[in-house]
Amino acid sequence: xxxIKKHVSKAGKITYYIRTYDGxxxxxxxxxxSMTWKPSENMTPKQIEKELQRQVVMFxxxxxxxxxxxxxxxxxxxxxxxxxxxxxxxLAPETYERYKALLKNINMAIGEIKLIKLQSHHLQExxxxxRENGIKQVGSYAVANDLRSIMKRKKLTQKKLAELAGVSSTxxxxxxxxxxxxxxxxxxxxxxxxxxxxTKVFQVQNETGGLSSKTILHHHRLISSILAQATRDxxxxxxVADKNYMKAPKLEHSEADFLDDEQxxxxxxxxxxxxxxxxxxxxxxxxSGIRRGELMGLEWGDIDFENHVIHIKRTSQYVQHMGxxxxxxxxxxxxxxxxxxxxxxxxxxxxxQYWQKLRKDLDDHWNYFxxxxxxxxxxxxxxxxxxxxxxxSTPMNPDSLTDxxxxxxxxxxxxHFSPHSxxxxxxxxxxxxxxxxxxVSRRLGHSSIATTSKIYVHAIQSADEIASDIIDxxxxxxxxxxxxxxxx
Numbered sequence: 001x002x003x004i005k006k007h008v009s010k011a012g013k014i015t016y017y018i019r020t021y022d023g024x025x026x027x028x029x030x031x032x033x034s035m036t037w038k039p040s041e042n043m044t045p046k047q048i049e050k051e052l053q054r055q056v057v058m059f060x061x062x063x064x065x066x067x068x069x070x071x072x073x074x075x076x077x078x079x080x081x082x083x084x085x086x087x088x089x090x091l092a093p094e095t096y097e098r099y100k101a102l103l104k105n106i107n108m109a110i111g112e113i114k115l116i117k118l119q120s121h122h123l124q125e126x127x128x129x130x131r132e133n134g135i136k137q138v139g140s141y142a143v144a145n146d147l148r149s150i151m152k153r154k155k156l157t158q159k160k161l162a163e164l165a166g167v168s169s170t171x172x173x174x175x176x177x178x179x180x181x182x183x184x185x186x187x188x189x190x191x192x193x194x195x196x197x198x199t200k201v202f203q204v205q206n207e208t209g210g211l212s213s214k215t216i217l218h219h220h221r222l223i224s225s226i227l228a229q230a231t232r233d234x235x236x237x238x239x240v241a242d243k244n245y246m247k248a249p250k251l252e253h254s255e256a257d258f259l260d261d262e263q264x265x266x267x268x269x270x271x272x273x274x275x276x277x278x279x280x281x282x283x284x285x286x287x288s289g290i291r292r293g294e295l296m297g298l299e300w301g302d303i304d305f306e307n308h309v310i311h312i313k314r315t316s317q318y319v320q321h322m323g324x325x326x327x328x329x330x331x332x333x334x335x336x337x338x339x340x341x342x343x344x345x346x347x348x349x350x351x352x353q354y355w356q357k358l359r360k361d362l363d364d365h366w367n368y369f370x371x372x373x374x375x376x377x378x379x380x381x382x383x384x385x386x387x388x389x390x391x392x393s394t395p396m397n398p399d400s401l402t403d404x405x406x407x408x409x410x411x412x413x414x415x416h417f418s419p420h421s422x423x424x425x426x427x428x429x430x431x432x433x434x435x436x437x438x439x440v441s442r443r444l445g446h447s448s449i450a451t452t453s454k455i456y457v458h459a460i461q462s463a464d465e466i467a468s469d470i471i472d473x474x475x476x477x478x479x480x481x482x483x484x485x486x487x488x
Contacts, residue, residue, distance in 0.1 A: 076111030120246035142187035165193030289426030334445035
């Protein structure tokens with residue numbers, strides 16, 4: 001029940017202070033909510049009384065619904081409502097899930113601080129802690145005690161447990177093997193699916209280290225976005241995370257992982273010995289530079305065999321709590337057409353024959369229509385035309401390609417690379433061969449040329465040095481002889 005306190009100033013102006021309580025915080029202290037209401041000067045006492053009661057009812061209702069905040073609201077409370085208000089499709093599903101994970105770290109550090117009390121030094125201390133001590137598990141892994149026995153006892157197949165846990169079947173298969181190492185995060189998902197404690201199922205090897213500068217910057221940007229909304233809601237006078245009040249965590253520039261041309265040729269030779277599905281997927285990543293999700297979203301209708309181009313129209317991604325989703329490409333420029341070589345289309349024809357044979361062999365078990373999940377969580381039935389599918393004809397989990405790549409790398413004792421590394425490899429090789437940055441940017445589907453230039457600064461500098469030598473050789477008649485003399 002709200003309490004009302006009337007205050008009359010020396011000038012005779014009336015103000016009503018309304019206060020109520022909204023449960024308890026994590027320390028067991030009652031959360032107080034308050035507001036002020038000033039009646040208009042021309043209102044009669046009866047009108048004031050009626051409107052006051054209406055204001056009280058509205059205020060209590062807003063507190064009950066959790067939509068009432070003031071400057072004394074704690075950061076965690078406001079952040080939770082901010083996240084709720086920005087659910088997909090406002091935020092991309094994978095972004096929403098990432099923000100949820102980041103807020104767990106953020107709220108542990110500053111969640112109990114009131115919005116009005118939050119200062120930049122609180123944030124700086126938080127970032128320093130992430131950088132120095134952090135929560136990142138470095139070289140950590142989990143090994144199952146006897147997952148097969150547990151699954152047998154619970155009458156679960158690998159496929160069913162994978163669905164319950166939200167991981168790929170490959171991860172379950174690895175966990176079932178003797179001394180099969182899987183990530184801590186995957187282990188947590190599996191025990192959640194089993195509804196069992198982690199220590200009852202896995203032996204965990206933990207080593208912790210500081211988070212990367214990029215991850216720390218992600219924390220900062222999320223905090224700044226939340227506080228920017230708080231300023232728009234007039235809960236705080238300014239955003240303490242804004243560049244005018246503090247410096248954002250410094251991002252240490254690191255070159256993207258990529259393979260050189262000799263390494264790529266070796267990888268291509270190894271892929272020729274692999275099953276055609278994996279070979280085709282990896283070849284497409286190398287020769288097109290498309291993203292993993294764009295690859296998994298390809299349909300046969302996107303493949304123009306006559307003009308040797310592929311059309312990027314959608315992306316397929318795995319999102320925790322939602323499964324495999326189908327959404328629009330990353331940005332407007334990601335809708336694009338990518339030209340490929342005759343060799344690549346010969347491989348696509350071979351793969352299409354394999355795909356059609358699989359459909360024929362499955363016969364009645366082939367899914368001619370599949371139900372896809374869209375970014376907003378809604379479902380839609382569409383014709384099954386995806387290039388990359390599982391053995392049961394349903395769309396592949398993009399994580400399966402990453403898992404396969406990791407095993408391929410280890411099996412062949414290759415330098416570490418991921419599917420995304422092949423995108424960087426594609427771009428780096430193009431730049432080294434003198435392809436213009438605007439062309440590379442359009443091919444990659446970047447939002448701007450500046451993005452391409454920032455990511456591939458080293459490759460651009462190397463190409464510039466080559467260009468300098470070329471123009472020198474072309475215009476300076478003494479340069480070649482000078483170089484020859486120095487070599488001798």
